[in-house]
Amino acid sequence: MSGEWIGLEKILRDAVPDVAPAIVCRVERAGECVYENAFGLLDPTEQTRPVQVDSLFDLASVTKLFTATAFLRLVDAGKVGLDQPLAAVLPEFGGVRPIGDAEDPLAKTPLPVDPRRAGEVVDASSVTFRHLLTHTSGLPAWRSVYAHCGPPPFLPAAESAVDERQGRALAALVAYPFVAQPGECYLYSDIGLMLLGFAVARLSGQGRLDRAIAGLVTEALGMDAHFSPTAAERSAIVPTEHCAWRDRRLLGEVHDENAAGLGGVAGHAGLFARAADVCRLGRLFLNRGEGMLSPELVAESIREEYASADGIRRGLGWQLRSDPDPSCSTAFSLASFGHTGFTGTSLWCDPARDLCVALLTNRVYRGRDAAGIVALRPRVHSAIG
Secondary structure (H helix, E strand, O other): OOHHHHHHHHHHHHOOOOOOOEEEEEEEEOOEEEEEEEEEEEEOOOOEEEOOOOOEEEOHHHHHHHHHHHHHHHHHOOOOOOOOEHHHOOHHHOOEEEEOOEEOOOOOOEEOOOHHHOOOEEEHHHOEHHHHHHOOOOOOOOOOHHHHOOOOOOOOOOHHHHHHHHHHHHHHHOOOOEOOOOOOOOOOOHHHHHHHHHHHHHHHOOOOHHHHHHHHHHOOOOOOOEEOOOHHHHHHEOOOOEEOOOOEEOOOOOOOHHHHHOOOOOOOOOEEEOHHHHHHHHHHHHOOOEOOEOHHHHHHHOOOOEEOOOOOEEOOOOEEOOOOOOOOOOOOOOOOEEEEEOOOEEEEEEHHHOEEEEEEEOOOOOOOOOHHHHHHHHHHHHHHO
8 A cells, every 4th residue: 555545544444433333435536546445344243244445335415416416417408597496396385484493403303483583484486496505595404304204114115105205205395384584594404405306306307316316417427326225235235323213223224214204215315325436426526527517517516606604615515615614624625525424424526636535434323423423524634635
């Protein structure tokens, strides 16, 4: 191994098993893989099955990048506009709704409406796709959508069961109250990206998001990334948490309860992929679209569209490097862009050095305390930088 990677190697080895029992890191420069290694075990209880560089990880919110990329391809195809209202594609979303309560994403407890906003209403037809992509729609961060979709499923579910769950979820999503006016503030929202997923499915003509993302993104890029892996693929899948709702250790089933409730197919979470697939998506944007996306739309997607009062910066679907956000090291340039996932995944790209880094872990294997992965990500990026 080149001496360049000794520090990175030690950081990653030391992170197993305390931060996560399974880790894969891949680094690409100028489109070439310059570092890739796997650490840990797929079955830490039995101390068997070493992780491989091609092991499949639950991407969690890194899925949002694939949903956003599919949508941007539809923009390039002239099927939709960034500033078009969501209700133009999902008419059931339109209408006047109140500013009301929400739920805490982690505790799953009610968050009451701000009394200063009691009686305030929102015209849902004013929410645009740009609002969804920048998380400025005024929609809540999270709601227990899965509670509307039926009992805990075993995944992969039958096609008819997925379609039924999707219908129940959409009916719930279009009825939730808002928590702010569209464009008023930044609030990272799974609800917004779930709705974007339904819009992509409808606009694509495929009827469902998994088929749309396959046709528009993963198959087009030669990836082996997909929703709801089959039983035959389980030997390559990295397990995640023991789920209280499903009462089992999750292996090949999406960790996110809402994505599971929808049958494993959702705009905000649900994809399983390898580190090479994640870097492949980053390279698409580093290489100005490679003919799949127009260079102008790529440039727009990775420049600052919105900055919050505390300095968090967003592009179209992408997080941009911001000093208050610990997910990316300041060793990366201010032009860097990426995204993180709750299970412990991340993709970060730095155009200044034509650099792409995929760090995939299953840090939720023993619980949801994020301190370990929050500390690990910038250390990894700094060792590369």
